[in-house]
Structures are given as C-alpha cells and as structure tokens.
Amino acid sequence: MSIAAPAQLERWQRFRTNRHKALATRHGWLTLTSFQWLESEPSAVDLAPGLWSTDGTTAALTAAAQDGLTLVATGEPVVGTISAALTNEDSLMWVQYGGADGQQVVVELAMRADRYAIRTRDSASPVLTEFDGVPTFGYNPDLVIEAAYEPYPEPVAVPIGTANPLVDGLHFSVGEVVFRLPGIDHEYRLHAEEEKLGALTITFHDGTNGDTTDEWRKVSTARPRVDKEGNATVVLDFNRAINYPSAFTPFGTCPMPVKNNSLDARIEAGEKQPTLAD
Numbered sequence: 001m002s003i004a005a006p007a008q009l010e011r012w013q014r015f016r017t018n019r020h021k022a023l024a025t026r027h028g029w030l031t032l033t034s035f036q037w038l039e040s041e042p043s044a045v046d047l048a049p050g051l052w053s054t055d056g057t058t059a060a061l062t063a064a065a066q067d068g069l070t071l072v073a074t075g076e077p078v079v080g081t082i083s084a085a086l087t088n089e090d091s092l093m094w095v096q097y098g099g100a101d102g103q104q105v106v107v108e109l110a111m112r113a114d115r116y117a118i119r120t121r122d123s124a125s126p127v128l129t130e131f132d133g134v135p136t137f138g139y140n141p142d143l144v145i146e147a148a149y150e151p152y153p154e155p156v157a158v159p160i161g162t163a164n165p166l167v168d169g170l171h172f173s174v175g176e177v178v179f180r181l182p183g184i185d186h187e188y189r190l191h192a193e194e195e196k197l198g199a200l201t202i203t204f205h206d207g208t209n210g211d212t213t214d215e216w217r218k219v220s221t222a223r224p225r226v227d228k229e230g231n232a233t234v235v236l237d238f239n240r241a242i243n244y245p246s247a248f249t250p251f252g253t254c255p256m257p258v259k260n261n262s263l264d265a266r267i268e269a270g271e272k273q274p275t276l277a278d
Contacts (some may be wrong), residue, residue, distance in 0.1 A: 029245035143238040147179035163246035198223035207266035212246035241270025
C-alpha cells in the first residue's frame with residue numbers, strides 16, 4: 001500500500017470530524033426510535049401522544065393541552081386537530097414534546113411508498129448519547145481512484161429496494177463511473193445519482209458487506225471535470241465511503257444499490273459497521 005501524504009491525511013481527518021458532528025445532531029439519524037404507518041381511523045401510536053390518522057391525502061393529529069405537543073416550526077401548542085400534506089419521499093419535522101424544554105422528542109411526518117408514516121426522534125436515545133464516532137478502516141491512498149464519467153442523455157429511473165421491505169424506491173441514474181481497482185484486471189461500471197451542484201453519489205455493495213461493513217455504503221464525488229475533448233472524470237475516494245442511516249437504526253428507508261452496483265472486491269476503506277448502544 002502506498003503511503004499517504006500528510007495533506008491527504010489532514011483532509012481525511014477533517015472530513016471524519018465533520019461527519020461525526022453531522023451525525024451527532026440533537027434530532028439526527030442517531031435518534032430514531034420508531035417508524036409507524038398511519039391508519040385511516042384516529043389511533044394512538046407508540047412513543048407519541050395524541051391520535052393520528054390519514055385519509056390518504058393528508059395526515060391529521062388530534063391532541064389535548066395535557067399531551068404537551070407543540071409545533072416544531074413555531075412552538076405553538078397543539079390543541080384540537082391539525083393536518084399536513086406531503087408529496088412522496090417528503091418529510092416534515094412536525095411536532096415535539098417531552099423533556100425540560102418540551103423538545104426532547106420530535107415527531108417526523110413522512111410519506112413513503114405513497115403512504116403516511118411517523119418517525120419519533122428522541123434526543124435521549126442511547127444511540128446518540130453514547131455515540132463516540134464511527135469506526136473506519138485506516139486511510140488507504142491506493143483507493144483514491146480516478147474514474148471516467150459517462151453521462152446518459154437523460155436520467156434513467158431504476159426500481160430498487162430500500163432498508164424497509166415495505167418501501168420500494170427509485171434510483172435516478174444520470175450516468176456511469178468507469179474505473180479499475182488496484183490488482184484487478186477488469187473494469188467496473190457503477191450507476192451514479194446527481195446531487196446538489198452536480199456532485200455524484202454512488203451506492204455500492206462490496207465484499208466486506210456483512211463482515212466488517214454494513215450491507216451497503218455510498219461514496220460521493222465532486223462535480224465531474226470535463227476536458228477540452230469533452231471527456232468527463234471524477235475522483236472516487238473510497239476512504240470517504242460512508243454508511244446510510246439504516247446502519248444506525250432499524251427505522252430508516254434508505255435506498256439499496258441498483259443491481260449492477262456490486263464490486264467483486266473488498267473495499268477496505270471508509271466506514272465500518274457501527275457499534276451501537278443497546
């Protein structure tokens with residue numbers, strides 16, 4: 001293995017620090033404590049007061065003053081019935097309750113697979129309060145790979161599964177990254193999705209899954225660089241491969257890789273399987 005330059009290590013360590021800060025936010029992914037579908041009749045749910053329901057188009061919540069619910073957006077008490085409407089894959093941090101400040105638990109309204117659900121986010125969850133970082137492989141400069149990027153004329157919607165077997169997903173493939181790994185004599189072609197400012201995200205399986213890493217991971221690149229001949233390239237830095245939220249909680253609906261995004265190699269770089277508090 002090549003030796004990393006000090007500047008590479010410094011950038012990677014800064015990336016890791018920022019990653020841990022992002023995970024450890026008060027109502028972030030480490031605080032999910034439930035995922036529950038809403039029913040057509042107003043019903044009690046686990047871990048949140050009030051009566052919850054949906055008519056398929058909107059979601060409704062009926063609460064009394066003693067329930068202690070307030071709106072996340074304004075802090076106003078919820079007394080009586082309120083409603084909200086979302087489009088598929090949208091989420092709304094809707095109401096909150098509990099704790100000394102009345103904000104310990106946030107109830108997120110979500111629409112997944114064209115159905116309404118709620119997720120509770122409890123800032124007292126031991127997964128958050130006992131979090132001390134995600135284990136990683138050591139930095140490997142050999143797994144910083146320059147790849148060609150071959151965009152499609154138009155994005156292609158590819159059906160995929162998710163971490164929740166009741167929720168199907170779509171991967172909007174905008175092109176393929178094409179590359180070789182050290183010591184392997186064939187090339188790989190992985191589907192990519194486009195993120196903000198033209199960045200790409202590649203969700204992938206590899207030989208470490210279920211052993212030292214979670215069932216799948218993702219890695220992001222900067223916006224592709226295009227030379228004078230029109231050829232596009234990106235840098236795939238597998239040291240920056242990270243887990244989806246579903247590695248930290250059973251209540252995620254994270255997208256699985258598309259069928260072809262499997263590497264017949266062990267990518268021993270990036271994040272490992274996290275160690276979670278009971």
